[in-house]
Amino acid sequence: MDTIETILHATPDFQVRSQRPSVQRGFVSRWVRVITSLARWLDHLLERRRSRLVLLEMTDEQLKDIGVTRCDAHREGIRPFWD
Secondary structure: OHHHHHHHHHHHHHHHHHHHHHHHHHHHHHHHHHHHHHHHHHHHHHHHHHHHHHHHHOOHHHHHHHOOOHHHHHHHHOOOOOO
16 A cells, blocks of 8 residues: 555656656747847848948949939948848
């Protein structure tokens, strides 16, 4: 009878311990997703800034080929990267 009582009392504690790693894994995976999302957003902003800088470096002939005036290119090129 002592063995059965020991097993019954040990079972709830085992279940609690087995759930903790999954909770920690959920917390870590959530943070990984947040950091990954933040890195992608930052990469998007930097790519936008690089594109605007390239637009500023284009010649009048290149701008004419893509249908943009020098004034439009300058206006777009000086915008902040978050805008």
